[in-house]
Amino acid sequence: MRKVLGGKMITVVNLGISNLSSVLNALKYLGLDFCVSSQKEDISKSSHIILPGVGTFGEGMSQLKQKGLVDVLKDEVLNKKKPIIGICLGMQLLFETSEETVGINGLGLLAGNVIRLPKSDKYTIPRIGWAESVFTKDFLGFNKKDTADFYYIHSFYCDPVNKNITSIIDEEGKIACAVQENNVFGCQFHPEKSHKAGLRLLTQFSQERL
Amino acid sequence: MRKRLIPCIFLKNGLLIRSEEFKTHQIIGNALSEVSRYNDWAVDEIIYIDISTEEKYDLRRDDMKVKDDFKTKYDLVREISKVCFVPLGFGGGIRTIDDIKNILNNGADKVVLNTILFLDDTFLPEAAGIFGNQALVACVDYREDNFVYHTHGAVNSQIKVLDWCLYLEKRGIGEIILNNINKDGMATGYDIKLIKEVVDKTNVPIVALSGAGDYYDFVDCFEEANPSAVAAGNIFHFKEHSYWHAKKLCLKENIDMRKD
DSSP states (O other): OOOOOOOEEEEEEESSOOOHHHHHHHHHHHTEEEEEEEEEEHHOOSEEEEEEEEEEEHHHHHHHHHHHHHHHHHIIIIISSOEEETTTTHHHHSEEETTTTTTTTOOSSSSEEEEHHHHHHHHEEEEEEEEEEEEESOOOOTTTTTTEEEEEESSEEEEEEGGGEEEEEETOSSSEEEEEEETTTSSOOOHHHHHHHHHHHHHHTTTTOO | OBBBBEEEEEEEEEEEEETTTTTTTEEEEEEEHHHHHHHHOOOOOOOOEEEEEESSOOOTTTSSGGGOOSSSSHHHHHHHTTOOOOOOEEEOOOSSHHHHHHHTTTTHHHHHEHHHHHHOHHHHHHHHHHHHHHHGEEEEEEEEESSSEETTTTEEEEEHHHHHHHHHHHTSEEEEEEGGGGGTOOOOOHHHHHHHHHHHHOOOEEEEEEEOOHHHHHHHHHHOOOOEEESSSSSHHTTTTHHHHHHHHHHHHHHBBBBO
16 A cells, blocks of 8 residues: 655545445556555544445444544544545445434434435336436536436435535436535445546545645 | 446456357457456446356466466456456356455456356355345356256256246346357347347346347347347457447437446
8 A cells, every 4th residue: 555645645444344446446546645444543644535335324334433433534524624525335424314224323424314215217226327417516527517427336315404515416306426515525326436437536536625 | 227238258267268159269368458458448337257167367478477466266356357447247157155255355346146046046145145136147048948058058957048037036136147058159139039028027137148240239139128238248359449339329329328
């Protein structure tokens, strides 16, 4: 793992429940400096935080609690304003609660809940595959009204209280596919599996300033 | 969700091969040197199937540095995933839960299962419980007699194609690849009638494989049988910019696909 002292460094938070290799391969390919860690100290030292994750909401939160990362993440993001991006389950963990695991609180960095995907003719559940996604705001190097195809695998989605934080929406205009509030970013799709459009988002995230 | 067009890459002992009716295996290249080319094509997904009958990986390229570290299929998956930023499926010779774990941990998103599904009836539900059904793909090899075959197409299971697909769906498969052995490498078009029947009667995504001879075969298959994806092997190896041309034609014919 490469480390650059004094420079920018992304910490990829390792929940220990999911396979990180795709995210790490993408960061390596893009030539970004990163470390993989579940240590508070690394998160404090880093300039950017990526919270990836596959698994259930309850499992994800229980790992963050066991590793003692809940408070440090809140502090770094809310007080020190470090850019964080949650990917897939990682995005869901940014919110307050989830229908997937009732009674467990999320990180609460964003106001809103995670709810079950409604049935639709457009997809089956889990909703898997490439879907056209519409930018409703400027977001990580893309402009409002741009469209791009991203790769999704999910059964739940985020329902932010403030609808204005939704930055990418599905073609039916129902599912928040990406959100941004100040330095807090989330994407429901997998940028690391979304070819050029996804890699472009990750590159742009790494260039977000404190 | 968009319809997908998937290059399906067959490997034998670490080498890329072209297959015909599961019998003729013509070596056409080196697995590693081709990988980044596929990524450049902006494919929707890639499926690798390792049809080696022995655990031997000789790239016949002693000049390539990675050779010494290249001992198992897991090494192969790891190298492929380093430059693959679209969903990656890998199959061939999977017999245990640990095999699946190793393949996924080395960077694949899905595993393709076949023979083990006949050998161990409890395997699929167990794997689905651990990895989720989205990670599990079945390759259903069948012949014109409508029976499903396994063990490199050598053993007749005496099970009809549709019955087998319905059974797999019930047991938790995430996706099914339909592969007509008699059409493998023949370039005579997809087995549309049977693909349509399975698509109509199951609720899992179906991937059509074997038979593509020209790009209109993809369009015909989507229009007439409506699978979630069409896959092909040989056609993408022997024609210049074949993936790009195929995609362009599908889009022109209004198949709902990723443009990139």
